[in-house]
Amino acid sequence: QEELKIQRGNLQAKEALIEELRTLIQDEENIGRAFNQFNEIRERWNEVGDVPRDQYSRTQTEFSRLQETFYYNISIYKELADHDKKVNLKKKKELVAQVRALEKENNIQELDRAVKGLIKKWDDIGATFQHEWEVVKEEFWGEARKHIAKVNDHYEHQRAQMAENLEKKKALIKQVEDIAEKDRSKRKEWNNSTDKVLAIQEAWKKVGFSKENESVWKEFREACDRFFDAKKEFYKGQSEVYEARKGKKLELIKKAEELSASTDWKDTADQLINLQKDWKEIGPTFQKDENKLWKQFRSHCDSFFNARNRSFKEREKEEKENLKVKEDIIERIKAFTPSDAKAQNLETLKGFSQEWNQIGHVPFKQKDRIYKEYKEALDKHYKQLRLDDQEKRSIAMQHKLDSIKNDPRSVNREKQHIRRQIDKLAQDIKQYENNLGFFNDRSGKNPLMIEVEKKIDRNKKRIDELKQMLKMIDKASV
CATH class of the missing domain: 1.20.1270 (Substrate Binding Domain Of Dnak; Chain:A; Domain 2)
Structure with missing residues (x-):
């Protein structure tokens, strides 16, 4: 209510400035004095805060219209160079493109802020050619009014929802008050009433924000407190x-x-x-x-x-046996002599990995050492195979899975990291594709456009690789 009162005061101030600007346009003939007064009015306008949302479009449109009328009515404006008008026209068309782009903005607060910002820039630009003015003005304000209406509709719906939530909360308060006023003499009755109050509290949490939120919450809490205080008194001192x-x-x-x-x-x-x-x-x-x-x-x-x-003692024995088996695998890896067939060498090395993964845990103090020796032995062979980048990444991922597969939290963190990479690459692709729309030369000879298309292809391939990594993780986690 206090904020609305302030906004209404701001509305009166802005309407007074509109009338002052209208009088200036009609009566003032001294150019220098007119511009001084005009700049003073604009500064005071910018200092005034927000007005009620349902009045914003009307007052802002009228003030913007009077500004443009002022520019055209003052004779000095005719002395501005055609170059300035061309620059102004270009800037206004850029703002038209920006206000149209807001069609994709779903965040109401961001949309409201952006529209007001663009209108402020529009008003600051100045006049352009008279024959272009009506068209560009209609394009800009047509889009701006549409966004303003969307913002107003959203907040109107929000106000209606908050009013509805207020009624729901008042009904819940009435239910708790009715329960608190009832007489109970048995524990079963108190238990049943407690279940009802707890259910009402859960229903309260689901209602959502409302008008008079703090005051109704205080009423609800006090009603609940009265019930639970009475319950406490009932149980106090009982031999049960x-x-x-x-x-x-x-x-x-x-x-x-x-x-x-x-x-x-x-x-x-x-x-x-x-x-x-x-x-x-x-x-x-x-x-x-x-x-x-x-x-x-x-x-x-x-x-x-x-x-x-007893189980820990048996597991300790089993882990020592597993350690011996893994040490044997490491020796076999070191003794392995690669052939000239790259694919066969890869299969042999993967076979070592599969055999390693089938073996259970080793003693905790030996875990890092044995895994380091195993990884170094494998990496030595992989480096000799001259793998491409994708194969290297796949093998690196397999090594990582070997080290974390028994730790669900580490597995989940790795999956989340890969998904974030996919999301980032997808966002970049969307931005690159959007950038392609700004190229006038679409013949395929533009080097910048070719570079952007290459980036899109690289990102798509990388996304496919990352998706394969996710499949590897899911398969290893089964």
Whole structure:
């Protein structure tokens, strides 16, 4: 409301400046004084802030029209050189092209800002030839008014949506107030009412922004607080607290029992540790039950952690055996003597990689060393094969996949990185294709145009390569 009040004051100020400019055009005959007053009016116009959106087009159009009338009515303007008029005409046509290009702009705020900016530039340019003026003016203002109408329609729809959201929120406030006012004497009743209030809170989150947003949120929060404060008073001092704690601990015992047979060592260990934290946070229950419940809970936790320790010992043995097998593969790679058949050599090296990938984990402390030796042994052969850039990138990607395939987060990061490259290349292609439209000579002999077309082809090929890399990642992740 305060912003609207300011905008209405700005509207009155701008309408007064329009009348002042109209009087200047009609009455002032002294050229020097007229220009001084005109420049003063323009400076004051630019200092005035925004007006209501539904008045912007009318006031701006009238002020722009009077500016042009001023330029044509003052005799000194006739002394401007034809060169200046040609420059002005060129600038205005450029603005026509720019305002037409805004047709593709979907961001309303950016569209609003851009249109106003172009109108400001239009007003600053000055007059052009009279016989060209009507055509270029109609072209510019026809597009500008269309964009202004689009902006106004958007904000009008937004205001209507906010008004609708306000009514929805008031209805939700009424529902919570009705629930808060009801009398309840049983826990089941309180639980049912709590479920309803929580459901209303979830519905509130989905409504969206509204008019009077802060004040209605305060009303809603106060209504919810009244309900939950009443609920708190109901439970305060009741002897059922220990019973509730016992129920929670029984639930934790059940969860621990369900997890005790799991072999997902890391996630399950984290879950059980969190259950142990939850157990402590619940607090004590009836003394006669506390030790019995704790022994049950602890036994399920011990069952899992003992099994995990046994598994780690078995895995350590397996990892040492895997290390020996990988060291053998490295020796075979080093001993490999390439033939003159490049394709056959590639297949042999890929076979080494496939064999390597089928072997499981090695001891963690040996992981980096063994992989480095393996990669160096392979790279030494690949360098002798004189591969083209695409083959090198494919092999490099395969090496990278070998190092990250067991780490889902690293795999996802790599996929995201490749997708960002594809998006950037696609954007560049779109820009290059747009640039082609500015070439007057489309015969195919223009060197600049040929270079742009080569860039488009290179980007398309690179996109195909990157898509193949994504397929390699998806295949390796299966």
